[in-house]
Structure formats: C-alpha cells, structure tokens
Amino acid sequence: MKKILVTGGAGFLGSHLCERLLNDGHDVLCVDNYFTGNKNNIAHLLRNPRFEAMRHDVTFPLYVEVDEIYNLACPASPIHYQHDPVQTTKTSVHGAINMLGLAKRVGARILQASTSEVYGDPEVHPQPESYWGKVNPIGIRSCYDEGKRCAETLFFDYWRQHNLRIKVVRIFNTYGPRMHPRDGRVVSNFIVQALQGDDITIYGDGSQSRSFCYVDDLIEAMVRAMATPDEFTGPVNIGNPTEFTMLELAERVISLTGAQSRLVFKPLPSDDPRQRKPDISLARQALGGWEAKVQLDQGLEKTVDYFRSLLQAER
Ligand code: NAD
Numbered sequence: 001m002k003k004i005l006v007t008g009g010a011g012f013l014g015s016h017l018c019e020r021l022l023n024d025g026h027d028v029l030c031v032d033n034y035f036t037g038n039k040n041n042i043a044h045l046l047r048n049p050r051f052e053a054m055r056h057d058v059t060f061p062l063y064v065e066v067d068e069i070y071n072l073a074c075p076a077s078p079i080h081y082q083h084d085p086v087q088t089t090k091t092s093v094h095g096a097i098n099m100l101g102l103a104k105r106v107g108a109r110i111l112q113a114s115t116s117e118v119y120g121d122p123e124v125h126p127q128p129e130s131y132w133g134k135v136n137p138i139g140i141r142s143c144y145d146e147g148k149r150c151a152e153t154l155f156f157d158y159w160r161q162h163n164l165r166i167k168v169v170r171i172f173n174t175y176g177p178r179m180h181p182r183d184g185r186v187v188s189n190f191i192v193q194a195l196q197g198d199d200i201t202i203y204g205d206g207s208q209s210r211s212f213c214y215v216d217d218l219i220e221a222m223v224r225a226m227a228t229p230d231e232f233t234g235p236v237n238i239g240n241p242t243e244f245t246m247l248e249l250a251e252r253v254i255s256l257t258g259a260q261s262r263l264v265f266k267p268l269p270s271d272d273p274r275q276r277k278p279d280i281s282l283a284r285q286a287l288g289g290w291e292a293k294v295q296l297d298q299g300l301e302k303t304v305d306y307f308r309s310l311l312q313a314e315r
C-alpha cells in the first residue's frame, strides 16, 4: 500500500479521490488551504487512521515523504478563479513547481489535474489531445487557462529534464455531490436555482455546449491513469463525450426536480467556449477500456439528492 498526497483534497474532486484511495487501502495525506474546499467534504474521513489532513498553500514548498502525488489544488470555477486571478496563476504555476520539486526529491509519481480549458474556445471538435487549442492569453479566463497550460509545460520539462514519472489528465466538465453550491458552475447553479424555485440563468442564448462527466467515472479514470506504465505520460482527455447545450441541461434539471422555475437569459461571459466535447480514444486505449458509465440523468439525480439535503440542512 502506498503513501499518497492529494493536493486540493478537501475540494469537490479531491475529497472523492481521497475517499477512493482510502478504500483501496492506501495512506492518504490531504493538503488544502480551504480556499474553495470545505472541511465538511472530508469530515467523514477523519476517523480513518490512514487519513491525514494538513492546511497548506501549495504556492509554498512542502516537505513530506510520499510515493504518489495527485496535484488538484486550484480553484476551478470561473467565479472563484477570477476572484484573485494572480493567486490562481500562482497556484497553478508555483504549485506545480513545488509539487514537481517534491516528486523529484522523493522519487514519487505525480499526476496533474489539467483541464479541457487548455483547448480554449476550440476550433476542432471533438477535441483530441493533439489539438493545441485556441486560448486568449490576456482575457478573464487566462489566469486559469494559461496557468494550467504552463503547469503542463512544467510537467513535461521535468519529465524530459529530470526523468520524472508524470501523468497529465485533461479533465472535462465534471459534476456530482460535494460541488460547491455557490461556485457558479452550471450544474450546481441550475440545480440550486431549481430546488429553490428561482429563475434558471442561461448565459447567452444557451446554445453553447458542454459534455458532463459524473464524478465517479472521473475518479476511476484518474486512478487508472496513475497506474499506467512509466512510459505513459498523457496528456489524456477524461470526460463523458455525450454533449448537451445549456438549454438542454436546464430542461433536464427542471424535469428531474419538478421545478416551476423560468429560464432567464443573461449576457454570455467573455471568452466563454462555444462548444466542448472530449475525444476519448486515447483514454479508452491507455486506461484499460475506460469510458464514462454514468449518463447525465442518472448523475443529475444523485446530484439533486445531494443539493436537496444540503439546502435543507442550511435552512
Ligand atoms: P474545487 O475548487 O472544489 O477544488 C480545488 C481545491 O483546491 C479546493 O479544496 C481548494 O481549497 C484547493 N486549493 C486552491 N488553491 C490552493 C492552494 N494554493 N493551496 C492548497 N489548496 C488550494 O474544484 P474541483 O472541481 O474539485 O477541481 C479540482 C481540480 O480539478 C482543479 O485543479 C481543477 O482545475 C481540475 N479540474 C476540474 C474540473 C471540473 O469540472 N470539476 C474540470 C477540469 C479540471
């Protein structure tokens, strides 16, 4: 069994990953500065003697002894990553340098939670890993997009220069229980709005598309990616290739919740990608036939149940 560091471990994806690694029998060290993460996400893990939580900001060096590192620390929703854009870039870039330095010192394997945002507003559809993307370097999303692109550069330079064992996964929109209810991401926004009987906010005309992956499928792919042979570095896309427009998503959420909410149209934020859908051929091949199993309605039901309990508890 291994000692595994998960940065951003108290966040949405990180907490599910910590739970999965503990269930697999590993020792897990969760490092988080709780910027967007929440102690409630990991409260149920604290009783496990193989779990440890440490408050730490990855923009500062970290000295621990581990066998594997999953680097997830970074705010992921536009509202949060645009709140302090300089800190967002620092988290991606300095965080990557610090975690790569740690991996180098202790000889650990290291996986980077990269993103479909590296493709920007893509001209190639669906997006294969070979596509270099169309990213605005000076816009309001750039702190996140370019930060993540630079982190990928650092991973590949540490691999070329220092023979580090790296894995880069490009995560496409993922949703599920423990998403932050107010981080502005579309799935959490629509569900919370529907459950509260509020208007559902469609940005633009709602014809832009995304492909939504349920969290359990994503975590399975991440664990498989870490276990690939040393020669496999990625980048590899992980996501559910079934594509929906935001209008279609809103209709599904309304029908699943039985909400009376109206759709209201708001301005489209700048640089909002028109379309996004992963080409997952490489993931299928390199991750032992992996593909997303949970379809949107099924995943949305579980997510609606989660938010329903959360909102009741908040009352
Ligand atoms: P999240 O905001 O819930 O989790 C991020 C975690 O990182 C939080 O717990 C936060 O407190 C922590 N963090 C932020 N800055 C930190 C710092 N400087 N030091 C230590 N901890 C810090 O978001 P998430 O959806 O769980 O995303 C996790 C990772 O996956 C992120 O790197 C994100 O870019 C990537 N990702 C997520 C998605 C998605 O759809 N959920 C898509 C693409 C990529």
Ligand code: UDP
Residues within 6 Å of the ligand: 077, 078, 173, 184, 185, 186, 187, 189, 190, 201, 202, 203, 204, 206, 208, 210, 246, 268, 269, 272, 273
């Ligand atoms: N969106 C929307 N209404 C909302 C929140 C988001 O129509 O209340 C749109 C947003 O403009 C984008 C899509 O939903 O086109 C996905 O947004 P999200 O922030 O979840 O993810 P990202 O844009 O980073 O893929």
